[in-house]
Amino acid sequence: SQKIEQNSEALNIQEGKTATLTCNYTNYSPAYLQWYRQDPGRGPVFLLLIRENEKEKRKERLKVTFDTTLKQSLFHITASQPADSATYLCALENQAGTALIFGKGTTLSVSS
Amino acid sequence: GAGVSQSPSNKVTEKGKDVELRCDPISGHTALYWYRQSLGQGLEFLIYFQGNSAPDKSGLPSDRFSAERTGGSVSTLTIQRTQQEDSAVYLCASRDDRGNSPLHFGNGTRLTVT
Numbered sequence: 018s019q020k021i022e023q024n025s026e027a028l029n030i031q032e033g034k035t036a037t038l039t040c041n042y043t044n045y046s047p048a049y050l051q052w053y054r055q056d057p058g059r060g061p062v063f064l065l066l067i068r069e070n071e072k073e074k075r076k077e078r079l080k081v082t083f084d085t086t087l088k089q090s091l092f093h094i095t096a097s098q099p100a101d102s103a104t105y106l107c108a109l110e111n112q113a114g115t116a117l118i119f120g121k122g123t124t125l126s127v128s129s
Numbered sequence: 130g131a132g133v134s135q136s137p138s139n140k141v142t143e144k145g146k147d148v149e150l151r152c153d154p155i156s157g158h159t160a161l162y163w164y165r166q167s168l169g170q171g172l173e174f175l176i177y178f179q180g181n182s183a184p185d186k187s188g189l190p191s192d193r194f195s196a197e198r199t200g201g202s203v204s205t206l207t208i209q210r211t212q213q214e215d216s217a218v219y220l221c222a223s224r225d226d227r228g229n230s231p232l233h234f235g236n237g238t239r240l241t242v243t
Binding site: 053063108119120 | 222
């Protein structure tokens with residue numbers, strides 16, 4: 018079955034630095050991968066989607082890469098701010114195409 | 130427009146009681162999902178609805194768990210004879226039919242079984 022791993026449970030960085038979060042997957046070749054943000058007490062909120070034929074996707078200060086050879090996606094937040102502090106989840110569709118499977122998430126803390 | 134709405138937001142129940150959790154998806158979204166999130170754990174898929182049918186209910190942890198959807202809209206997740214290990218946040222999400230479309234989540238129901 019598919020497996021998704023987000024390497025770091027927690028990441029602490031200084032304001033203004035770039036945060037880089039990693040998502041690795043096994044046993045599957047997904048057509049796309051999604052990233053979500055989750056704040057305490059709230060449901061996840063969609064941020065970005067990247068398709069298998071896209072190497073990179075950007076949205077404002079966010080950048081996502083997708084390496085289908087390494088089976089890895091990197092999520093970058095540039096010029097990070099304390100308001101970026103949250104848990105970030107990567108997700109990909111299961112082989113049956115019936116659900117998104119999520120990683121456990123990386124909790125980012127940006128200190129001023 | 131309105132997002133996904135879940136009720137109640139919090140539910141405390143005694144072990145052995147039955148509970149019903151409700152989800153109102155975004156209007157027009159045909160796909161609906163239930164997930165469970167335990168403390169320190171990731172999102173665990175429970176069940177997927179397309180319209181009123183459930184093509185994938187493989188994530189339901191036991192036969193104490195069931196779900197239904199009526200009118201292609203509201204869904205109810207029922208847990209019978211609750212156990213302490215059922216304590217978690219139950220999240221509902223919906224999405225439209227377009228391929229690759231993102232999930233829109235509600236804020237969940239926090240269930241505590243005492």
